[in-house]
Amino acid sequence: MSIEKAYNSWATQYDTNINKTRDLDKKATIKTLQRFEFSHVIELGCGTGKNTAFLLEKAERVIGLDFSEEMLKKAKLKFNDSRVTFQKTDLTASWQIDDQIADLITCNLVLEHIKDLDTVFNQASKKLKKGGYLFISELHPFKQYAGSKAKFETEAGIQELETYIHHISEYLDTAFNNKLQLLELKEWFDEDAEHEIPRLIGLVFQKLK
Ligand SMILES: C[S@@+](CC[C@H](N)C(=O)[O-])C[C@H]1O[C@@H](n2cnc3c(N)ncnc32)[C@H](O)[C@@H]1O
Structure with a gap:
């Protein structure tokens, strides 16, 4: 099943099924971004708008992009x-x-579905104003090495989605090649599991001034 079709099918339960990654991502996003100032935001792979409400607490404008019609329908209803x-x-x-309109671009739990990081980082860099931020929160590559990937339950059983592994060095190199400077790298753990494999990696880059 294509990634787009899989998310169209997952949309009905995306906000409600048990999903530690989704829940930790929401916490990590708030904890990270509440320290930054931003007004014009582009949310890449916004899905059902799980993080949009928080972004709207601070932003004047949020544009959410996603290719799943059904995920977007859920977001629009909210x-x-x-x-x-x-x-x-x-x-x-x-x-x-338009280019150079955003002072923040966010990308949460999306890049594991995108093979070529450069396509996304290159456009993100163009859409950012100088000094603007790119925030990335993804399933940690260590978790991916251990076999984790996006999946959901269907009547026919567990549906696993097509995923790609991005090493930490790949995130950093691709950012560097697109004039994005690393400001912060954080690893996020499940509660009471701080000595286990981190669930999420959080990266904040700033577009060079
Ligand atoms: C796990 S969901 C995350 C949704 C939201 N960012 C969140 O944190 O809840 C991944 C989202 O990425 C979207 N997505 C994956 N690949 C995409 C692509 N190539 N173009 C646009 N959206 C994509 C999916 O449709 C889905 O809504």
């Missing part, structure tokens, strides 16, 4: 707010957004 718009977009194609 917000009756002229500051937010959602656009059906394949992140591996060209994004229909």
Whole structure:
């Protein structure tokens, strides 16, 4: 099943099924971004808008991009707010957004589905103003090496999605090649599991001024 179709099917239960990765990502996003100032945000792979409500607490404008019609439908139902718009977009194609409009771009739990990081980092860098931030929160590569990947339950059994592993060095090199400087790298653990493999990696980059 294609990734897009899988998320169309997952959309009905995405917000409600048991999902430690989703829940930890929400906490990590708030803890990280509450220390930053931002007003114009692009949310890559916004899904059902799980993180959009927090972004709207600080932002004047949020544009959510995602290629899953069904995930976007869920997101649109949550917000009756002229500051937010959602656009059906394949992140591996060209994004229909002006350059240098964002002071924050977020990307949560998306890049494991995208083979070529450079396509995303290159466009993100173009859409960011100088000094703007790119925040990435993804399943930690160590977790991926141990076999974890996005999956959900269906009537026919567990549906595993197509995923790609990105090493930490790949994130850092791709950012460097796109004028994005590393500000912060954090590892996020499940509660009471701080000596186990981290679940998430959080990266904050800043576009060179
Ligand atoms: C695990 S969900 C995360 C959703 C949201 N960011 C969150 O943290 O809850 C992954 C999302 O990425 C989207 N996605 C994956 N590959 C994509 C692509 N190439 N273009 C656009 N969206 C994509 C999926 O449709 C899905 O909504």
